[in-house]
Amino acid sequence: MARNSILGVFAKSPIKPLEKHIRLVVKCSNQLIPFFSACSEQNWSEAAKVRRKLSKLEQDADALKRQLRLELPGGLFMPVDRADLLELLTQQDKIANKAKDIAGRILGRKLEIPESLQAQFNAYLARCIEATEKAAEAINELDDLLETGFRGREVELVEKMINQLDAIEDDTDTMQIDLRKDLLALESELNPVDVMFLYQIIDWVGDLADLAERVGARLEILLARK
Amino acid sequence: MDILLNSGSTLVIIAAVVGLFMAWGIGANDVANAMGTSVGSKALTIKQAIIIAMVFEFAGAYLAGGEVTSTIRKGIIDASFFVETPELLVFGMISALFAAATWLLIASALGWPVSTTHSIVGAIVGFAAMGVSVDAVTWSKVGGIVGSWIITPLISGVIAFLIFNSAQKLIFDTDKPLQQAKRWVPLYMFLAGFVLALVTIKKGLKHLDLHIGTADGYIYAVMTAVLVALIGKIFISRIKFDESAALKTHYANVEKVFALLMIVTACAMAFAHGSNDVANAIGPLAAVVSIVDNGGQIAAKSTIAWWILPLGGFGIVAGLAIFGHKVIATIGSGITHLTPSRGFAAELAAACTVVISSGAGLPISTTQTLVGAVLGVGMARGIAAINLGVVRNIVVSWVITLPVGAALSIMFFWMMKGIFA
Numbered sequence: 001m002a003r004n005s006i007l008g009v010f011a012k013s014p015i016k017p018l019e020k021h022i023r024l025v026v027k028c029s030n031q032l033i034p035f036f037s038a039c040s041e042q043n044w045s046e047a048a049k050v051r052r053k054l055s056k057l058e059q060d061a062d063a064l065k066r067q068l069r070l071e072l073p074g075g076l077f078m079p080v081d082r083a084d085l086l087e088l089l090t091q092q093d094k095i096a097n098k099a100k101d102i103a104g105r106i107l108g109r110k111l112e113i114p115e116s117l118q119a120q121f122n123a124y125l126a127r128c129i130e131a132t133e134k135a136a137e138a139i140n141e142l143d144d145l146l147e148t149g150f151r152g153r154e155v156e157l158v159e160k161m162i163n164q165l166d167a168i169e170d171d172t173d174t175m176q177i178d179l180r181k182d183l184l185a186l187e188s189e190l191n192p193v194d195v196m197f198l199y200q201i202i203d204w205v206g207d208l209a210d211l212a213e214r215v216g217a218r219l220e221i222l223l224a225r226k
Numbered sequence: 227m228d229i230l231l232n233s234g235s236t237l238v239i240i241a242a243v244v245g246l247f248m249a250w251g252i253g254a255n256d257v258a259n260a261m262g263t264s265v266g267s268k269a270l271t272i273k274q275a276i277i278i279a280m281v282f283e284f285a286g287a288y289l290a291g292g293e294v295t296s297t298i299r300k301g302i303i304d305a306s307f308f309v310e311t312p313e314l315l316v317f318g319m320i321s322a323l324f325a326a327a328t329w330l331l332i333a334s335a336l337g338w339p340v341s342t343t344h345s346i347v348g349a350i351v352g353f354a355a356m357g358v359s360v361d362a363v364t365w366s367k368v369g370g371i372v373g374s375w376i377i378t379p380l381i382s383g384v385i386a387f388l389i390f391n392s393a394q395k396l397i398f399d400t401d402k403p404l405q406q407a408k409r410w411v412p413l414y415m416f417l418a419g420f421v422l423a424l425v426t427i428k429k430g431l432k433h434l435d436l437h438i439g440t441a442d443g444y445i446y447a448v449m450t451a452v453l454v455a456l457i458g459k460i461f462i463s464r465i466k467f468d469e470s471a472a473l474k475t476h477y478a479n480v481e482k483v484f485a486l487l488m489i490v491t492a493c494a495m496a497f498a499h500g501s502n503d504v505a506n507a508i509g510p511l512a513a514v515v516s517i518v519d520n521g522g523q524i525a526a527k528s529t530i531a532w533w534i535l536p537l538g539g540f541g542i543v544a545g546l547a548i549f550g551h552k553v554i555a556t557i558g559s560g561i562t563h564l565t566p567s568r569g570f571a572a573e574l575a576a577a578c579t580v581v582i583s584s585g586a587g588l589p590i591s592t593t594q595t596l597v598g599a600v601l602g603v604g605m606a607r608g609i610a611a612i613n614l615g616v617v618r619n620i621v622v623s624w625v626i627t628l629p630v631g632a633a634l635s636i637m638f639f640w641m642m643k644g645i646f647a
Contacts, residue, residue, distance in 0.1 A: 006593060006596050008616040009600055009612055010266070010600075010609065010612065011613040014611060076611045076612065077601070077604050077614050078612070079604070079607035080607075147398060147480075149398070149608050152398070
């Protein structure tokens with residue numbers, strides 16, 4: 001009977017699932033903090049446990065991503081462009097994938113962050129994860145954006161958040177440069193192969209912030225259209 | 227001619243039963259369209275929706291249903307063709323009712339969104355053009371009616387767009403949306419009350435023998451509207467807001483104010499629906515009764531028998547009381563991402579358009595007008611996702627309904643001619 005009525009006209013909103021997706025993604029990348037603290041204590045069984053949890057969250061995010069794509073066929077009339085929305089979803093999902101890659105690589109090689117770099121690395125990691133949290137905060141404004149018809153004060157509010165996100169990302173870039181420099185000074189004392197992978201891990205952690213910034217950029221494009 | 231004198235009362239009873247059945251079908255099916263947005267946005271519970279629908283559908287049918295009934299009764303067909311054979315008009319009108327009711331039943335069972343208005347207009351045109359003569363149809367009038375089907379969704383879309391944008395400007399895009407909502411929502415209530423009261427006073431009360439002058443009419447309408455707004459204001463001041471909620475959830479509090487407004491627009495929608503759609507069931511019945519009562523004379527100017535409008539109203543109310551519950555429950559459980567601030571804009575625009583059309587005697591489709599209004603809100607970027615496939619189905623349904631209604635009506639017409647003549 002629902003098809004017979006006016007309510008069939010209203011399709012399922014993609015906005016709530018999109019917000020839920022980024023919350024899952026952030027929860028997933030947040031697992032890296034307990035993960036690295038377990039690693040620094042060389043508690044590999046605990047690290048493996050955290051990685052399993054992280055991996056589970058990544059799978060949940062993947063499932064939600066797939067479901068959202070299926071529920072977003074063409075022929076929907078939406079206030080935002082469908083392609084932009086799907087692109088935003090893809091970017092969000094990449095954050096979770098990256099977090100999983102980082103945990104997998106570290107655990108696979110039982111790679112240790114050199115003692116003297118640990119405090120610096122943890123600050124760097126925390127800042128990168130902060131970028132993903134900021135991105136999630138901006139995405140979670142989408143339902144309020146819908147309330148206000150995607151214009152006016154609410155848009156300004158979101159733009160301010162995106163600017164903050166950019167600032168955090170800039171910050172992580174500086175931290176990354178410092179971290180690399182200090183690693184360079186230590187290089188001779190370390191196993192060369194480990195050093196290679198350490199550089200890679202530093203890169204990947206930085207990617208979390210880069211990807212978060214890209215989520216912000218996609219959100220901006222989404223708002224700019226129409 | 228003899229047939230009307232011998233079995234006149236039988237024919238009236240048949241027409242009344244089919245008319246009642248049709249009204250019942252309208253109540254059972256269309257109530258979802260009239261009340262669905264209110265229930266879907268959780269502004270009303272199912273029980274509240276049913277009660278509002280019962281009261282206001284009946285009021286709309288009884289107070290403002292007369293003009294459209296007249297159009298259906300004598301606007302579509304050129305009565306001069308039936309002066310010699312009034313029984314054909316009686317058979318035709320009964321067949322048209324049969325056809326529309328049958329089509330409504332089939333379509334409902336199959337889950338197709340059809341318009342009762344389109345089926346009855348198609349049916350009347352069908353029997354007159356094919357069963358009698360192509361010239362028996364007042365084509366200019368039919369052209370106007372069909373034209374209105376295209377124009378009214380457009381108009382209601384534009385009104386919805388403007389209402390939604392005004393709400394954005396006045397309430398949402400401000401520093402203190404909640405205060406602004408408390409201030410401006412009564413104005414929208416005033417608007418809804420004014421349009422309804424004005425159409426009722428200007429067009430509806432005629433057949434109740436209440437004649438109110440133009441100036442007086444406006445004064446009474448304004449008074450009614452002010453009363454509605456005042457009552458609304460009292461209720462708004464009594465809403466319990468979540469004061470602890472920070473800036474984050476202030477829109478949730480704003481929506482609570484709009485939920486109250488939606489109760490008003492739901493009343494307006496039920497009233498509008500009753501005023502326009504009751505005619506689909508009782509227009510043909512009124513024609514039959516008028517001919518039989520006048521002993522075969524097709525009176526150009528005759529009032530509708532006193533019992534016909536209440537009968538239609540009763541039929542609609544019975545339909546929604548018995549089946550409306552089930553229909554609304556089905557849609558109420560569906561996931562609808564529609565907040566009261568969007569629903570009100572769509573409902574208010576649709577209700578205004580339908581009530582004004584009713585006043586002008588135009589039988590239009592309530593559902594299509596509402597769809598037009600929803601698209602208008604969508605254009606203003608207010609709705610998360612609109613299913614264009616369903617919109618297309620609704621549009622296609624009226625293109626199909628016209629020929630089907632016509633064909634069924636011709637079939638029943640020949641059958642009745644075979645039985646009685």
